Amino acid sequence: MSEHNPIQVPTDPDNSHIIGRNGRAGIKAITVLQTLDNKYLYFDGIGRRGKTINGGLYFEAGTMDKLAMRWLEERGFMIPAKTS
Numbered sequence: 656m657s658e659h660n661p662i663q664v665p666t667d668p669d670n671s672h673i674i675g676r677n678g679r680a681g682i683k684a685i686t687v688l689q690t691l692d693n694k695y696l697y698f699d700g701i702g703r704r705g706k707t708i709n710g711g712l713y714f715e716a717g718t719m720d721k722l723a724m725r726w727l728e729e730r731g732f733m734i735p736a737k738t739s
Contacts, residue, residue, distance in 0.1 A: 661688045673700035675710045
C-alpha cells in the first residue's frame, strides 16, 4: 500500500458517516493511503458522489499496526506471532 496503491473498502452510506464542522455526511467507502516513506497513513471518507470528503485522519503507521492487532484480538481473531 502506498500513495499510488491505496486500499479502499466500501461502506453502507446510510450507516457510515464522517462528522465535521459542516455537519454529518454519509460515506460510501473508506480509503487508506500510506506515504511513500511508509511512516504515515491517511484515512479518507469517500462521499456518495465518489469524491473525498474534507477531513479524515492522519497518523503514524505503527499506530495503525497496534490498532489493527487490538481490533482483531478483541473480536476473537488469533494473530500469529511475527517471525523473522
